Amino acid sequence: METWQILEYAAWGASALLGLYMLIDWMKVDSSYSEDVLTSSREGELEAMTEEQHR
């Protein structure tokens, strides 16, 4: 088997591993934290803090 054929298989394998990593981590996070915490990000937090300090 030629080097480039091996690289093709390696690319398939690495892609699958990276995809699996993200999927498993995603499931873990979603089951470990509440939706309230995960979606608690609010826009303008820094601006609000700055404004309050100057008041």
Place this chain on the structure above:
Amino acid sequence: MADIDITSQTMDGMGPHGTKVGLLRVLGPAHVWALGVGIVLVGEYMGWNFAVGKGGAYAALIACWFAGILYTCVAMIDSEVTSTVAAAGGQYTQAKHIVGPLMAFNVGLYLVFAYTMLEAANAITAGYLISVVAGMTGYAGELDQRPFIILVIMFLAWLNYRGVLATLTFNLVITAIAFIAILVLFLSTSGVLGGGIMQHAALFEGHEMPYGWIGVLAAMHFGLWYYLGIEGTTQAAEEVRSPARALPFGTLAGIMTLLIAATLTWYVCSGVLPWEFLGDGVNGSVAPLFDTARLSGSNGLIWLLGFGTLFATLASANGCINDASRAWFAMGRDKYLPGWFGAVHPRYRTPYRSIIFLVPIALIFALGAPLDQVITFSILSGLLEYTFMPLNIIMFRRKWPLNSIKRGYEHPFHPLPAVTLLALCALTFFAVFLGYGTQLVAMIGFYIVVSLWFHFWRYRFVNRGAQFTMPWPKPQGY
């Protein structure tokens, strides 16, 4: 304190509290530069040369500089607005605060489409480049590009998933190498260091403007390719340590870098490659900088520009994943899209659901759509976005004049950049219509349909009070 005070008589919005997990503020101006230039620089390595095919080498240079003016206006306007509206989503968030929800929804979609399509185009290109390397190393069979295309998207998505600092530091390194490669090529081939190989006079003779001024107009479409994506710096707004300093600094340094890179690229390529070959990006010169290096006869330059081409492609795809996911995330957070997309990873502090969601979409386009169509839809979405910008800045200055709110940067000569940008956008729309009229009409039809869907259905789910978060005074006239 209550989360939001929408009844305030003096304030337009009150910054909400209560973030338990938010995006991480770790980036500096160099990362902003790397994000903007990283997305664009691939356009110098390939794509811009279609402008030569449309109108000859001089037309490509005129298009390069006119598009340069267009994007300088974009960078100036963006620097002012984003250093003031410093939140993820970039132009989407600007539109939400300054124009209104329907404009914001459309701009958000322009951003996601432009970046996801560009990411797909970059992955296709990376697959092609790897197959060229296989051929150059003596591989006799036909390389299957699909695993490499998928690997590029999966690896960069994984990098983005794991954290923004590593992602954009990676971009900084590979973008810097790609830019330095262009400088080295110029110095080595133009005669500054050693003997030059430039043949401008001989190559241009009799072919100065093969299609006249209409060719120059047609070249404008691909002239955008020299700079398309610099506006992406705004997506880092919520992750920079100092938005008021880093965003204008990174964005303006970025456009200066690109003006230099674009002009040098035109100079070295048009001085070595005949315009008929240079202008045919499919059967002629696919990667003009690399082809110029090959004609130089220097192995060192061939390797340097080979890596430069690959790095520029990866940097662009990487920046696109970063930007598309931030725009999608910001729309989810405001419930313009399902709020589920507004989640942040508690450990890596990235919009992980948006990153993962956009992976299969990029894969579908990368594996199933032709490259020129993917690029055209990306350019059209970008162009619609640039048309919004002049209207946005004019409204911004009217509603909140200078000194009414703190701005990180105030761009000079207002409204001249806005008017110039609007005029150049109109010109470019005409140029695109000449070559890709059907796609332009189809794209506008698509945005009209989704606008109707948003207006009549989706807007009822939007958290209307919470979307205006900047602690600004009420706008003038309201």
